[in-house]
Amino acid sequence: MRTPAENAQLALLCEVTATPKPGNVDRAREYPDLRFEHFMAGVVGASEGLRMAAAGDPIGRAFERAIEGMADQRGGNTQFGALLLLVPLVRATSDEDESSASSEELTPKRAAHVAAATTVADATAFYRAFEHVDVAVDDPPTDMEALDVRRGADAVPAIEARELTLYDVFERSVDRDGVAREWVSGFPRTFAAADRIAALDGPVPDRAARVFLELLADEPDTFVVTNHGEATAREVSADAQVALDGDLDPDALADDLVERGINPGTTADLVAAGLFVALERGLDV
């Protein structure tokens, strides 16, 4: 009986609960200034924006509202990337694409349609969301400096002058951002994560922790690339594979990465999005 907005909240809560999720805050590990309860408050604060997404409000406005609410706690950025994946997916559950109006199911096609249908106004609202919270991002390429997300609302005139939709913005970031890659390609890793979560046995957070390791082993985390460079990101992915192979205790890897402040946040975002899709498709908690 949960609504899509409620399933999105439960997905975020199960994601942060899942342990060990090496390098990320989970129910057993946290950073001194970024604690478990900050994620709880982030989920509660995001609820109104998630409901706006479900109700058909413009994606950009819904996302900005979700971030504004999420940021009402002392930990800073808790779920920016996860909400950036969840908002279009929540919208896709009620999207009335002509070709799929008869189906209630959440599919990559419906999600891709929502992403492709974004507007310039969605892009400007996305930039405004950066006014509410500090998000670690890479320097943009030289020809993209006017579009640096860290400029927040100051970048709006450049967005409008170039008539860039939110989809267009993400197309320009696929090289450095795993969330943008999902947006422009029908959310393939999200849906693959959902399938894996549904296929595994046991408590949902335990499945989520396993899928986190699988995703991390599969591709370097772009948030780690941003903060620590490509070499470190590749090393972390290799370690995740060793953990999956049973030759490294995932808890030891988790302690090590938290100690070094290496936080594969994009992989966690993908797990949250995968949990949401799985819940929408009937996963029981």
Add this chain to the structure above:
Amino acid sequence: MRTPAENAQLALLCEVTATPKPGNVDRAREYPDLRFEHFMAGVVGASEGLRMAAAGDPIGRAFERAIEGMADQRGGNTQFGALLLLVPLVRATSDEDESSASSEELTPKRAAHVAAATTVADATAFYRAFEHVDVAVDDPPTDMEALDVRRGADAVPAIEARELTLYDVFERSVDRDGVAREWVSGFPRTFAAADRIAALDGPVPDRAARVFLELLADEPDTFVVTNHGEATAREVSADAQVALDGDLDPDALADDLVERGINPGTTADLVAAGLFVALERGLDV
């Protein structure tokens, strides 16, 4: 910027996060069939009922809706008692009592007014809530058998024949139920817990864990009385005092009580309610 319904959800999340909370599910301990994520799903499911309470819907209907949503997970009863405290407190934040209409503050007086203003329809909705989930309760006194809450909707004719309001129902249960005692006396332990939580330092869940021990040491838990008898409940309270005095590790007490299946649930309900009042009065997370 959180609404009262959102603060109620955050209170429930911070309560279950707080550790150690001897005998109860927390972020470090759970029972095989009652896990941490069941509490997360319970909070998400309760949100619509909490919003109904804030919007001024009848208390009984709001509570029944909260329980119906809470029960949409596999763990069974997660937050029945906590929601029974939270629903009138959420309502009190928007209640327009003549004598206090000018104040926005959540006070014992406003909460007492909400409780006193309940109707027979609130009582019948409360009984219907028991249809959604199994709740451990004591046998009623012989002259109250027709009003046994375990009869659920079957007890409604008896409620209506006797014209009992929800307040009247709780007046008849004060001897055996710590939640009922709060309802009929202006929520004194709830507001005292809120004051303690606000006065302590450190992360909010750590404060909640401390106040849990203080409340438990202060009075035997009525849920433990129901399930294990008065003597065990007194022994648990004595152990909580020893832990507060520093002569027993609270984590060891937590492990011991979980092992024995002794769950001071009413004390946890009071902590959740106290967290809500503290959040409404400006506690930062």
